[in-house]
Amino acid sequence: MDAVNYSNFREHLKDYFKQVNDRSEPLIVTNKQPExxxxxxxxxxxxxxxxxxxxxxxxxxxxxxxxxxxxxxxxKLQSLDLIDPDNN
Structure with missing residues (x-):
C-alpha cells in the first residue's frame, strides 16, 4: 500500500483517484499528526x-x-454435470 502526504495528494487528486481505482489498492494519505x-x-x-x-x-x-x-x-465431494441451457 502506497502512502502520500496530504499536500501532494491535494495537488494531484485526480491522479491519485485514478491510481486507487486502477490498481484496486488503498492509498494512505498522511498528515503532520498521525491520528x-x-x-x-x-x-x-x-x-x-x-x-x-x-x-x-x-x-x-x-x-x-x-x-x-x-x-x-x-x-465428501460430488461431481455434477452442468446443465446446457441450449440442449434442454
Missing part, C-alpha cells in the same frame, strides 16, 4: 469489504461455509 491520517479506497473495494463483513457477521452463512470446508476436507 489525522486517512486511507482512500475505491468504491468497489469498499463495497467488497462491507459485503465480506456482512457475511462474516451472519452466523447462518458462516456455518454453511464451515460445513462446506468440512465436506471438502473429508473428501
Amino acid at each position: 489525522d491520517n486517512v486511507v482512500i479506497l475505491s468504491k468497489d473495494e469498499y463495497d467488497a469489504m462491507i459485503e465480506t463483513m456482512k457475511i462474516q457477521s451472519n452466523d447462518y452463512l458462516m456455518e454453511k461455509i464451515a460445513a462446506g470446508h468440512r465436506e471438502v476436507n473429508a473428501a
Whole structure:
C-alpha cells in the first residue's frame, strides 16, 4: 500500500483517484499528526469489504461455509454435470 502526504495528494487528486481505482489498492494519505491520517479506497473495494463483513457477521452463512470446508476436507465431494441451457 502506497502512502502520500496530504499536500501532494491535494495537488494531484485526480491522479491519485485514478491510481486507487486502477490498481484496486488503498492509498494512505498522511498528515503532520498521525491520528489525522486517512486511507482512500475505491468504491468497489469498499463495497467488497462491507459485503465480506456482512457475511462474516451472519452466523447462518458462516456455518454453511464451515460445513462446506468440512465436506471438502473429508473428501465428501460430488461431481455434477452442468446443465446446457441450449440442449434442454
